[in-house]
Amino acid sequence: MSVRETPWPLGTPCWPDLMCDDPRAAARTYATLFGWEVEEGPDAYLLMLRDGLRVAGIGPKPPTAPWPAVWTTYLAVDDTDRVATLEQEQGAEQLLRPTDIPGLARIALLVDPTGAHHGLWQAAPGVGAERYNEHGSLVWNELMVRDHEEAMGFYGEVFGHSYEVIEEDDGSFAYAQVVTADGRLVCGLGRIGDEYGDQFRPHWMTYFLSDVPTATVSAVQRLGGRVLMDVVEGPFGQLAVLEGPQGEVFSVIRPDHVDED
Template identity: 45%
Template sequence: MTLRDTPWPDGTPCWVDLMVPDPRMAMDFYGALLGWQFTDQGDESDNYLMCSVDGRAVAGLGGSPAGEDAPAVWTTYLATSDLDRTAAAVTDAGGTLLVPPVDVMAHGRMAVAADPVGAAFGLWQAGGHIGARLTDTPSSVLWNECMVRDFDTARDFYAAVFGYGFDDMSDDQYTYATMLVDGRPVGGLGLLPDDVPADVPPHWMVYFGVPDTDAAVAEVDRLGGRVLADPTDTPYGRYSMVTDNQGVSFSLLSVTAEPELTAAT
């Protein structure tokens, strides 16, 4: 369990949010599945919702912009202390800015980008909002990973933009590496397996912690979601990929809450 009260280091996944056609449906789903509490940020924020656990923000939720054909998706935001410099680095390295840098009142500054192989992600420069204040525990984010069809191009891009090191975990069955910031793993980069349908785009995947993956999967089904990958044991916990009740995919991974909070450094 990790507590955070200061901005996350550059390149670290620091926030996730979901923009969907029906936020009320999403509140019903994630509130029941993950036990989140919701705080409306007001009309000036288009009623964006902070999702929290024990008073600590873990994710965001909002309504899809009217008139825009944006897909409903969980977006992973990578921390930056200089948004303009990072946005320039994105384009210099062959990426695309989907939403250019913009101020979000006093909360911070954001942009949305796509890497050269098509995976979209957010950038966040902290102001009053640093991002997630609680991670690595049930009901919070455990892991973020980028799954692509051109591993080498994606690796070179993220190394150029964020200065990541990589710890290669590949074997004969899969291609995968962890992204390192100052030697610490902060996320993953993997090659989509050949059996993944061609219409599945490159993407960043969000993993949420649950105490019991099988029970959580049963709850997903009860709440109107769908199971994409049945629960499976991994060296890191019991895993499943699912969708919510509006078809947005995410992953679940078992984790046991630690008895004491650990302050992040």
């Protein structure tokens, strides 16, 4: 069992958050899918728990928001205001200025220079995900972009990230494992190929661990969602890409190996 009681290290994906039109309907969906429990949070925000520990949040999407329902990856910071300012100095666009969620965190929402939106999470005092790396909880995050060099430069400058690059046979960039300043492998960075055109926008993908991905895929379909990519054997485990009933996209994976920390 992986449990977190202290704030996550700087630049670590630490909290998955779903913004959607009907948070309570979404909560029912994920309660069925992953066995999540609901805890009432501030301002109509719902905290989702497994065995009493927080794993995700679900909240209302602003009525005038031009984007569909979306899972947002929040990155851990020690000072939301400082990091939000630094990101903007490096070319990011701010969507939500630093804001307090009473009893939980100080957050902000930004779009990085590649076009991928993400959040900042300063524990106040909520650490973010308290349970992780087990069925129905956060296990991995992946930034998918068209310009990997721009992404590497931006996150390296803001968070001190370094990269373990995996190359194609011809020496071109294939994938990078992202390492924090204190040496932790925390997420992945992939490239959206030109062959996809405008089909995929740059984005952060949330991965939840599923003990049986085929069963999770079937459950999503029964609950009114869609399968965007059926279960495949990837380089890191068995995975699928899914769309929830309100249009939110996420992935599930049964990884070949899971670190305890």
